[in-house]
Amino acid sequence: MYKKKTRGWSQHLDFMLVDILTLEIAFFLGAGLCFGWKQLRVNFFAVTLGINIAILDLAIMIVSNSYEGVIRRNLFNEFLKTARSAVYVSSVTLFFIGLTYTGQRENIYRMLMISILLYFSISLPVIETWKRYLRHRLQLRNHTGMLIIARTSRLESVIPELEEHNYDQYRFVGVALSDEEPDVEKAEEILRKIESSKLGRLEVVTVRSELINYLSYHWVDEIYIDIPMGKDLPVELINEIMDMGITVHAAIPRMEELEARHKNIEWICSKATITTSLGYVSGRDLFLKRLADIAGGIVGCICMGVIFIFAAPAIYLTSPGPIFFKQERIGENGRKFRMYKFRTMVPDAEKRKKEVAMAAGQTDALMFKMEHDPRIIGQRQLPNGKWKRGIGGWMRDLSLDEFPQFINVLRGDMSLVGTRPPTVEEWMRYKPSHRARMSTKPGITGLWQVSGRSAIRDFDHVVQLDREYIENWSLLLDFRILLKTVQVVIERKGAM
Numbered sequence: 001m002y003k004k005k006t007r008g009w010s011q012h013l014d015f016m017l018v019d020i021l022t023l024e025i026a027f028f029l030g031a032g033l034c035f036g037w038k039q040l041r042v043n044f045f046a047v048t049l050g051i052n053i054a055i056l057d058l059a060i061m062i063v064s065n066s067y068e069g070v071i072r073r074n075l076f077n078e079f080l081k082t083a084r085s086a087v088y089v090s091s092v093t094l095f096f097i098g099l100t101y102t103g104q105r106e107n108i109y110r111m112l113m114i115s116i117l118l119y120f121s122i123s124l125p126v127i128e129t130w131k132r133y134l135r136h137r138l139q140l141r142n143h144t145g146m147l148i149i150a151r152t153s154r155l156e157s158v159i160p161e162l163e164e165h166n167y168d169q170y171r172f173v174g175v176a177l178s179d180e181e182p183d184v185e186k187a188e189e190i191l192r193k194i195e196s197s198k199l200g201r202l203e204v205v206t207v208r209s210e211l212i213n214y215l216s217y218h219w220v221d222e223i224y225i226d227i228p229m230g231k232d233l234p235v236e237l238i239n240e241i242m243d244m245g246i247t248v249h250a251a252i253p254r255m256e257e258l259e260a261r262h263k264n265i266e267w268i269c270s271k272a273t274i275t276t277s278l279g280y281v282s283g284r285d286l287f288l289k290r291l292a293d294i295a296g297g298i299v300g301c302i303c304m305g306v307i308f309i310f311a312a313p314a315i316y317l318t319s320p321g322p323i324f325f326k327q328e329r330i331g332e333n334g335r336k337f338r339m340y341k342f343r344t345m346v347p348d349a350e351k352r353k354k355e356v357a358m359a360a361g362q363t364d365a366l367m368f369k370m371e372h373d374p375r376i377i378g379q380r381q382l383p384n385g386k387w388k389r390g391i392g393g394w395m396r397d398l399s400l401d402e403f404p405q406f407i408n409v410l411r412g413d414m415s416l417v418g419t420r421p422p423t424v425e426e427w428m429r430y431k432p433s434h435r436a437r438m439s440t441k442p443g444i445t446g447l448w449q450v451s452g453r454s455a456i457r458d459f460d461h462v463v464q465l466d467r468e469y470i471e472n473w474s475l476l477l478d479f480r481i482l483l484k485t486v487q488v489v490i491e492r493k494g495a496m
Contacts (some may be wrong), residue, residue, distance in 0.1 A: 012067035012068075012070060014130070015067045015070055015127065015130065016058065016061050016067065018123075018126055018127060018130055019057065019061065019067075019085070019123065019127070020054050020057055020058060022119060022122045022123040022126050022127075023053065023054065023057050023089070023119050023123070024050060024053070024054055025118075025122060026115045026116070026118035026119035026121075026122055026123075027049075027050050027053055027115045027119075028050060029114075029115070029118050030111045030112070030113075030114035030115030030118055031050070031111050031115070033111075033114060034107050034110055034111040034114065035107065035111070049093070049096070049097075052093075052096060053089060053093060056089055056092055056093070057085065057089055060085060060088050060089065061085070063284075063288065063475075064084075066081055066084070066085060067081075070127075070131065073131075075124075075128060078124060078127060078128065079124060082119075082120060082123055082124055082127075083120075086116050086119060086120065089116075090112060090116055093112060094109075094112070097109075097112075144169065144170050144171060144221045144222060145170070145171050145172075145173040145219050145220050145221045145222070146170040146171070146172050146173065146220070146221065146222045146223065146224055147172075147173055147174060147175075147176055147205070147215075147220045147222075147223045147224070148162065148172060148174070148175045148176070148202075148223075148224050148226070149175075149176045149177075149178050149208075149211070149223060149224065149225045149226065150175065150176075150177070150178060150225075150226035151177065151178050151179050151226070151228055152177055152179055152182065152183055152186055152187045152190065153228075154226050154228060155175065155187060155190045155191065155194070156190055156193075156194060158226045159175075159191070159194050159202065160194060162224065170222070172202060173205070173218070173219070173220060174202060174203050174204065174205030174206075175187065175191065175202055175203065175204050175205065176204070176205060176206045176207065176208065176211055176214070177204060177206075177207045177208065178208045178225075178226075178234075179207075179208070180208075182207040182208070184204050184207070187204050188203070188204055191203065191204070205218070208237075211237075211241075212240060212241075212244075215241065215244055215246060216244070220246055221246070221247065222246065222247040222248070222249060223241060223246055223247070223248050223249065224249045224251065225237075225238070225248060225249065225250045225251065226251050227250060227251055227252070233250060238250060277439075278436060278439055278467065278470045278471050279439070279440060279470040279471055279473050281473065285474075285475060288475055289415065289475065289478065290412075292416060292475075292478070293409050293410075293412075293415050293416050294409075294410065296406070296409065296416045297406045297407075297409035297410035297416075298410070299406075300403060300405075300406030300409065300444075301406045301407060301410065303403060303406075304403040304404055304406055304407075307342075307400055307403055308323070308342075311323070311342055311391075311395065311400060314391045315342065315343055315344075315377065315391060315392075318377050318378055318390060318391050318392075319343075319346055319347065319377045319378075319392075321343065321346075321347035322343060322347070323342065323343060324340055324341065324342065324343060324404055325340070325341045325342065325343040325344070325345070325401075326338050326339070326340055327339055327341075327350075327423065328423075328424055329421035329422065329423060329424070329442070330421055330422050330423070330424060330426075330427040330438060330442075331413055331414070331421060331438070331441065331442055332438065332439070332440060332441045332442070333438060333439060334427070334435075334438065336424070337408065337411075337413040337414075337421075338413075339405060339408055339413070339414070339421060340404035340405060340407050340408060341401050341402065341404050341405065342395060342400065342401040342403065342404055343377075343401075344376055344377055344391075344392035344393075344395050344396055344401045345373070345375040345376055345377060345392060346375050346377060349375040352375055353375075356373065356374065356375060372387045376390065376392040376393050376396070377390050377391050377392030377393075378390010378391050378392055378393065379392060379393050398489065399489045402444055405444045406444070409444065413441075413442075414441060414442050414443060414444060415441045415442070415443045415444075416443060416444055416445070416478070416482065417443045417444075417445055417446055417477075417478040417481050417482060418440055418441050418442045418443025418444075418446055418469075419437045419438065419440060419442050419443060419446050419448070419466040419469065419470075420442065420443075420446060420448060420449070420462075420466075421438075421442035422438070433463070434459075434463055436463070436466075436467055436470070437462075437463050437466035437467065437470070439470060440469075440470050440473070445481060445482065445485040446465075446466070446469060446481065447465045447466065447468060447469040447481060448462050448465045448466060449485065449488065450481055450484040450485055450487075450488050451465055469481075
């Protein structure tokens with residue numbers, strides 16, 4: 001029976017337990033040195049803080065999946081992981097202390113600093129020792145015998161790839177040639193050329209016509225079948241092998257030819273399918289992103305209310321009409337939604353758009369942007385040729401007009417970070433490749449906005465940036481874009 005491998009953070013429970021134990025030991029050593037061992041037993045705050053730190057450390061490890069690939073990680077990367085964990089834990093702990101502790105905080109801060117230094121001193125050697133032990137145990141207990149079935153012409157590419165990604169999971173017992181007319185001598189010569197210390201000396205142990213007979217009398221736990229391009233899955237052979245109780249892994253052909261960054265095998269309506277996409281997001285990450293959107297949306301709506309008090313009369317007195325601008329935009333995968341902004345243009349701006357676009361030579365533009373748009377409230381050209389900026393221009397400069405979009409964030413139409421939502425008119429003129437940028441939820445800010453914003457006029461460059469965001473999406477990337485957005489708005493770069 002094949003034991004399915006554990007996926008996600010739960011496969012690293014041993015490392016997580018070691019991490020929490022070393023952090024707790026470091027914390028209570030630091031607390032003992034600062035407060036004294038006798039007082040520590042009756043110091044309720046220190047004990048409570050120690051429990052909270054353990055819970056916080058566990059949450060950080062689960063959310064960031066910090067022990068993914070831990071066995072393969074070198075000492076420097078392990079140091080970086082420990083440093084990140086220390087920064088996260090200490091930052092949240094300092095915030096917790098500021099909210100709950102009213103005593104002399106100097107001792108608490110000193111204790112926290114000592115604890116973090118001790119955590120570094122204890123955690124790194126303990127984790128590295130545990131990794132060495134596991135690697136040694138894998139080598140000693142690695143009794144899973146795997147037979148490789150492949151064509152002679154594929155051996156030079158298949159064998160090194162299996163070696164590189166094995167990580168002592170399997171003991172390869174040999175190669176079975178799947179050619180219709182196998183050339184054993186040629187295959188042996190190839191195997192001698194690619195012989196390595198990790199895989200050991202591999203030999204051709206059988207050919208396809210003798211495979212079942214070989215499996216009947218030799219030890220094999222699992223089989224890896226490499227399927228050549230253009231060849232069908234050998235269903236009858238696989239069924240025959242499985243009837244013998246041997247687990248079969250069939251490599252899906254031509255997967256490497258798919259250009260998608262993310263490729264997964266899934267069961268759809270009882271059918272095994274290859275799922276490919278530009279981007280990939282787990283249920284956990286999607287939940288956390290939505291949680292961040294709700295939190296940010298609430299804060300943003302509060303800020304919008306404050307801005308409204310000052311912006312509403314300024315907009316109305318300068319250009320009588322509605323305070324808010326509502327427009328139908330295209331969201332995720334072509335869904336339409338109504339987007340909200342503070343109005344920064346004259347009421348008939350949409351009717352005048354074609355006239356202005358024609359004057360600017362942008363009638364066919366896939367993303368209309370104009371440096372000195374005469375429709376902006378208060379904007380006009382002076383006799384000396386310079387442009388005077390009005391309330392509309394200042395609001396755009398400071399991105400104050402964007403704040404009503406936090407309503408869209410709360411409703412779920414938009415996210416804090418994403419791609420710019422196009423108008424329906426723009427969307428209808430998109431080429432098929434352009435539509436990829438809307439395979440995710442649009443955002444108030446995004447990679448395009450923090451990379452130059454209105455200074456980037458080439459629409460293909462915008463699409464490239466959006467694809468880059470989708471393909472490399474992570475919660476950390478969203479956080480970096482949000483920080484960069486604040487910087488860009490303060491410096492007023494690329495606004496129009």
